[in-house]
Amino acid sequence: MALTLDGMIGDSSVLAEVFRVLAKVAPTNSTVLVTGESGTGKELLVRALHQNSVRRNNAFIPINCGAIPRELLESELFGHEKGAFTHAIRSRPGRFELADGGAIFLDEIGEMELSLQVKILRALQEKEIERVGGTSIKKIDVRVVAATNLDLEEEVSAGRFREDLFYRLNVIPMHLPPLRDRGADILLLANHFLYGQCTTKDRAQLTLSENAREMLLTYSWPGNVRELENFMERLSILCDGNEILPEDLPEKIFRDIGEKPLTKEVEVQPMRPAGFSWPTLKDMADKTLHLKDFLEAIEGRLIEEALERAGGVKNKAAELVGIKRTTLIEKLKKRNLL
Ligand SMILES: Nc1ncnc2c1ncn2[C@@H]1O[C@H](COP(=O)(O)OP(=O)(O)OP(=O)(O)O)[C@@H](O)[C@H]1O
Ligand SMILES: [Mg+2]
Structure with a gap:
């Protein structure tokens, strides 16, 4: 079947690789975790994934986990029963229920609080959810696709993201390279x-x-x-x-x-x-980056320059920036340049 790319443009080899994986993964029910810097097209890719899946005629329900306060997010995701909390004047289904038979897109999953991550893990593993204030459990058939611009492995080591949920989400990792x-x-x-x-x-x-x-x-x-x-x-x-x-x-x-x-x-x-x-705070703000990403961007540029000057010879490039060859390789891998 030909891929519907939903206006996703590009014929670089790095993007062709993304499309190749997309063609294989889209028809399955597997959980997909899309990573990539801000603005790389994660949402577009996730929509294309749904368009090319057998669930394409069923619901596609996105939710931005970073934009909704914790207290609301739980009931947004799982719904609530009447009287579950002060303003719950009537029962309401959550996004997982609305996505039944289709897909839910958990955008900015890295921003989700640990206590909610447990509940997502349960929904993924048991394929069932419970509304806030509810007493019964509902079976659901939902494909889960998540996206983040954070390095989830780093979030896991920092104790901000559950390792078990990371592995459960990362069944099929898809990385969108920076422009x-x-x-x-x-x-x-x-x-x-x-x-x-x-x-x-x-x-x-x-x-x-x-x-x-x-x-x-x-x-x-x-x-x-x-x-x-x-x-x-x-x-x-x-x-x-x-x-x-x-x-x-x-x-x-x-x-x-x-x-x-x-x-x-x-x-x-x-x-x-x-x-x-030296770069100033204004330089950083102009690039709309936070400290970590800003420093990483500087590091990336120095490494690229070193590689270029070394004619691609890694030993020499490593020497130029004063790090070990293995460290350089690690850094290149992290940046998907290897
Ligand atoms: N390959 C592409 N071809 C055409 N348009 C694209 C492509 N990639 C991204 N865009 C456009 O760029 C904009 C940003 O894309 P999108 O919202 O999918 O990025 P994102 O990775 O989800 O960003 P964020 O991390 O900030 O949420 C959108 O308007 C999208 O249509
Ligand atoms: Mg997005």
Whole structure:
């Protein structure tokens, strides 16, 4: 059967691998755990998974576990009986019940509190749920798909995520690589979004100049596809000509790739920053990253540069950044670069 990809664009080898796994996994009832940085398309992938499953004509019920307070989340997930708590004026089914016969999408599962994780584990293992304040148990047939942008293994070691639930969810792990690792997909997506934006705005199609393309390919895309989509929307509004030039691109991109922002009057002549300066809180906020991810992004860039300079020879790259070869390999594996 041909895959329905629900508008998921990309033909990089890393994404092709994701699609290959998707084709195998979608028709099964197995639990899938989708990981990937923010904005990499986890939700899109999960929807495609459902579209390609035998349950496609049944319910697909998403719930963002990070956005709902603990007290409400339990009754959202499992439902409640009348009188279970002060405002429970009538009985209500939870999302697991609504998803019966279909799939439930537990988004941002890493944010869920430990006490609720136990209940999810039980629903997964026993295939039954109990409403809050209820006395009876209900059998359910629900496919569970979860997503997170946290490293759940790390959450497990930090005691914030139950190990048993992690293994139960991680039957089929699917990782969406960050946009910066998808090479030419960046341009494919940029053109796709530009096309859509220009069409809806009824304006002449915008194209990317060679220099602008270069810059988009070099930028680190901390906000991944979502960030690219937003940039293209902005360009479709603000760009005067029909060709996008480097000076049309946001300052953030120049700073990230280590070049000086251009103004329209200045000749196109990228410059390196004058001297070294430590990143500031503002740099971190501009990248919309928290400390850990920010430091990881810096580490990633240094490692990439070292690898490039070492012509891909890991021993040499490890030496350049002053770590052991095995540590470098571990880091590359973690970043899915091996
Ligand atoms: N491969 C792709 N092709 C086309 N559009 C994409 C692709 N990947 C992501 N998008 C778009 O990028 C935006 C972000 O995607 P999505 O919401 O699925 O990301 P996410 O990983 O769930 O993000 P978050 O972790 O912040 O929840 C959406 O508008 C989505 O349609
Ligand atoms: Mg999401």
